[in-house]
Amino acid sequence: xxxxxxxxxxxxxxxxSVQQRLLSLENELTRLRRELVHLGGEHRLPGxxxxxxxxxxxxxxxxxxxxxxxxxxxMQPLPGAPPQVMGAFTYxxxxxxxxxxAVLMGVRRExxxxxHLVVCSGxxxxxxxxxxxxxxxxxxxxxxxxxxxxxxPWDTTGLMAGLCRTADGGLRPLLRTSAILAISEET
Numbered sequence: 001x002x003x004x005x006x007x008x009x010x011x012x013x014x015x016x017s018v019q020q021r022l023l024s025l026e027n028e029l030t031r032l033r034r035e036l037v038h039l040g041g042e043h044r045l046p047g048x049x050x051x052x053x054x055x056x057x058x059x060x061x062x063x064x065x066x067x068x069x070x071x072x073x074x075m076q077p078l079p080g081a082p083p084q085v086m087g088a089f090t091y092x093x094x095x096x097x098x099x100x101x102a103v104l105m106g107v108r109r110e111x112x113x114x115x116h117l118v119v120c121s122g123x124x125x126x127x128x129x130x131x132x133x134x135x136x137x138x139x140x141x142x143x144x145x146x147x148x149x150x151x152x153p154w155d156t157t158g159l160m161a162g163l164c165r166t167a168d169g170g171l172r173p174l175l176r177t178s179a180i181l182a183i184s185e186e187t
Contacts, residue, residue: 015123019182026161026178044139045164051134051172052118055102055109057153058134058172060164065120065177069133072115086129089117096125099180105153122181140164140172 005011048063075087075098084103088095098117102109117127143165154160154173161176 019123023178023182026176029161043142045142045162045174046139049137049140049164049174050118051137051166052116052128052130053132053134054130055105055107055153056131057105058170059101059154060137060140060166060172060174061118061128061177062174063136065122067119067121070117070119070127072111072113072117072129089127091119091125091127094125096127098127098129100129101175101180102129102131104157104159104180107153120177120181122178124181126181128177128180137164137166137172140166140174142174143171 005014049060050063050066050069051058051060053059070091073089075089077087078085078097081087084099084101086098086100088097090096096119100111102111111129112131114132116130116133118130118133119125119127141164142162144163152160152163152173154175159176159179161174164172164174166172
């Protein structure tokens with residue numbers, strides 16, 4: 001374990017370095033998962049995954065990155081924030097950022113009053129705005145896109161860690177929550 005930073009500037013630099021290394025590791029994990037799929041055979045992802053709907057598309061979020069699901073609340077706008085950042089709100093006494101996943105897909109819409117915020121675990125409290133929380137999926141099958149299969153709007157976002165087939169036969173993008181959380185760090 002490295003030394004504890006002694007100044008706020010050192011702590012900030014160290015934090016940025018650790019986040020960059022974590023993102024690099026996640027990118028490598030994504031690459032290795034794709035390689036496994038291309039090598040053939042069945043590869044199930046261990047654990048539980050939350051299925052959410054965003055702008056008409058169902059996606060999976062690893063449940064270990066989900067802290068809680070809460071109802072949509074009033075947001076305080078953040079001047080100069082990127083378009084995907086809806087604003088800030090108070091979550092259990094802490095300031096939290098809300099990121100609209102639909103905007104990351106290029107979809108602009110007014111969220112429904114039935115929308116939810118998926119509060120993610122991390123160094124900064126960030127909640128992902130989703131239209132609906134569907135269910136929990138256990139050990140989805142990691143797959144490669146079949147020839148001629150329709151592309152997902154998530155393919156171009158850089159936020160997809162892979163593609164999974166669930167027990168109901170559905171094909172769902174697996175989101176890289178750390179990449180989404182990294183976006184919020186820039187705010």
